[in-house]
Amino acid sequence: MAMADSNSVSHSGNALNLESVRDSLIRQEDTIVFSLIERARYPVNSRLYNQTLGLVPGFSRSLVHFIVKETEAIQAKAGRYENPEENPFFPNGLPPSVVPTHKYPQVLHPAAASININEHIWDMYFNQLLPLFVAEGDDGNYASTAASDLNCLQALSRRIHYGKYVAEVKFREAPQDYEPLIRAKDRDALMNLLTFKNVEEMVKKRVAKKATVFGQEVTLGNNSSGNYKIDPLIVSHLYAEWVMPLTKLVEVEYLLRRLD
Amino acid sequence: MAMADSNSVSHSGNALNLESVRDSLIRQEDTIVFSLIERARYPVNSRLYNQTLGLVPGFSRSLVHFIVKETEAIQAKAGRYENPEENPFFPNGLPPSVVPTHKYPQVLHPAAASININEHIWDMYFNQLLPLFVAEGDDGNYASTAASDLNCLQALSRRIHYGKYVAEVKFREAPQDYEPLIRAKDRDALMNLLTFKNVEEMVKKRVAKKATVFGQEVTLGNNSSGNYKIDPLIVSHLYAEWVMPLTKLVEVEYLLRRLD
Numbered sequence: 001m002a003m004a005d006s007n008s009v010s011h012s013g014n015a016l017n018l019e020s021v022r023d024s025l026i027r028q029e030d031t032i033v034f035s036l037i038e039r040a041r042y043p044v045n046s047r048l049y050n051q052t053l054g055l056v057p058g059f060s061r062s063l064v065h066f067i068v069k070e071t072e073a074i075q076a077k078a079g080r081y082e083n084p085e086e087n088p089f090f091p092n093g094l095p096p097s098v099v100p101t102h103k104y105p106q107v108l109h110p111a112a113a114s115i116n117i118n119e120h121i122w123d124m125y126f127n128q129l130l131p132l133f134v135a136e137g138d139d140g141n142y143a144s145t146a147a148s149d150l151n152c153l154q155a156l157s158r159r160i161h162y163g164k165y166v167a168e169v170k171f172r173e174a175p176q177d178y179e180p181l182i183r184a185k186d187r188d189a190l191m192n193l194l195t196f197k198n199v200e201e202m203v204k205k206r207v208a209k210k211a212t213v214f215g216q217e218v219t220l221g222n223n224s225s226g227n228y229k230i231d232p233l234i235v236s237h238l239y240a241e242w243v244m245p246l247t248k249l250v251e252v253e254y255l256l257r258r259l260d
Numbered sequence: 261m262a263m264a265d266s267n268s269v270s271h272s273g274n275a276l277n278l279e280s281v282r283d284s285l286i287r288q289e290d291t292i293v294f295s296l297i298e299r300a301r302y303p304v305n306s307r308l309y310n311q312t313l314g315l316v317p318g319f320s321r322s323l324v325h326f327i328v329k330e331t332e333a334i335q336a337k338a339g340r341y342e343n344p345e346e347n348p349f350f351p352n353g354l355p356p357s358v359v360p361t362h363k364y365p366q367v368l369h370p371a372a373a374s375i376n377i378n379e380h381i382w383d384m385y386f387n388q389l390l391p392l393f394v395a396e397g398d399d400g401n402y403a404s405t406a407a408s409d410l411n412c413l414q415a416l417s418r419r420i421h422y423g424k425y426v427a428e429v430k431f432r433e434a435p436q437d438y439e440p441l442i443r444a445k446d447r448d449a450l451m452n453l454l455t456f457k458n459v460e461e462m463v464k465k466r467v468a469k470k471a472t473v474f475g476q477e478v479t480l481g482n483n484s485s486g487n488y489k490i491d492p493l494i495v496s497h498l499y500a501e502w503v504m505p506l507t508k509l510v511e512v513e514y515l516l517r518r519l520d
Binding site for chain 1: 287290291294297298301307315316317323326327330331334335336337338339340342343346358359361362363364398399400401402403404406407411462465466469470473474476478479480489
């Protein structure tokens with residue numbers, strides 16, 4: 001048997017610290033890049049996203065909405081949302097878990113459970129990100145495409161909501177810096193305190209490099225074709241424009257509730 | 261918009277030929293390696309596979325069985341199994357597709373639809389492959405683990421059943437070589453005719469290299485840690501012991517029905 005990745009707080013079994021949070025964020029980059037590369041196998045398949053087609057009898061939304069909602073219901077039964085790292089896209093009416101509850105480490109303030117920006121992530125993914133990296137066309141593979149979309153959405157959602165853990169760690173390291181700003185509800189000052197431009201530049205470079213490495217055509221020779229399955233610049237754009245800002249939004253929302 | 265991968269017959273829009281089949285097989289290697297790396301994020305989580313726990317009320321099989329069966333039902337509604345490249349693990353009682361049928365190129369002999377070795381693939385994956393590359397332990401993430409298992413199973417199933425296309429192309433290129441063996445139902449001779457040791461060695465090396473490249477820890481420096489998320493030898497073992505032999509089994513089964 002191999003060693004498991006220490007890719008989340010729940011796996012590591014360790015107390016929350018900056019090192020474990022950082023390791024998880026870095027490992028999650030790989031998952032995000034893999035999921036985007038896999039979505040790029042299919043063209044846009046826009047019929048999947050069209051609400052007016054009425055494909056599913058008795059369901060007024062799009063086919064992808066139906067597939068994600070139904071798949072989340074199955075995963076809820078298997079306990080997915082018992083893990084505080086996971087947030088559903090359609091939280092209303094989810095069935096209860098049938099599995100014995102795992103003892104996830106309780107490291108977050110209870111208010112964390114009320115923070116879910118998946119509506120925002122859904123909109124960003126389908127309306128802004130997806131058109132940047134998929135080809136036009138329709139190949140009929142709606143189910144596979146929607147499954148790939150769900151993998152992307154879940155990977156992005158987990159990464160962005162991981163801001164709750166980032167904020168908790170940062171708060172514990174310097175409560176004296178955060179408490180006055182939290183009491184003053186000073187969002188801008190909190191955002192400034194959470195922003196490290198040099199770290200963000202490094203992350204943008206690293207995710208672009210990951211897209212280059214993971215998206216290359218690997219052959220037994222040394223010749224790289226220079227074709228990438230996803231444009232590395234789009235991945236750094238995704239992080240710069242959406243992943244990092246939305247993570248910080250989650251961090252601020254969490255901190256504002258941290259003293260409740 | 262980017263160019264879509266020509267990763268399947270249904271996407272390429274081209275007539276079936278050795279080049280398009282080969283490209284698809286190579287692209288599918290990446291998907292398989294990604295899916296294994298992602299499964300390795302979680303420990304074995306054996307409660308998922310235990311039939312005797314009776315976790316799902318009214319369902320006598322394991323939790324992973326429940327999740328795969330239910331997820332396949334949703335994907336069937338979205339038309340997944342209208343594509344002749346896709347084969348369900350639980351074909352009985354699947355609901356019909358609600359989407360307008362896509363015109364997939366009809367390149368296979370109709371008997372292809374009767375060939376489904378997913379029971380074999382299921383057994384191989386859970387009982388032989390999985391214990392080789394996941395860590396011991398239980399982190400409670402059963403839903404995410406099962407979703408990763410399903411990604412692995414579907415990627416392996418698609419790759420192995422792609423043997424139908426491989427066999428069709430080879431048959432068309434040299435019907436005079438195959439017809440006598442098919443009429444004689446000579447499985448061994450067909451298997452010999454389909455076996456190219458040097459090609460198989462090359463594939464084993466290439467998939468191991470892909471595991472090395474895609475499973476490395478990518479950093480901004482040049483220093484590779486030498487830690488891989490999945491052992492490259494296990495990926496070449498997977499291909500040598502199971503993927504390539506099972507693909508040839510599909511090829512032989514298809515050829516035996518090719519003149520019906």
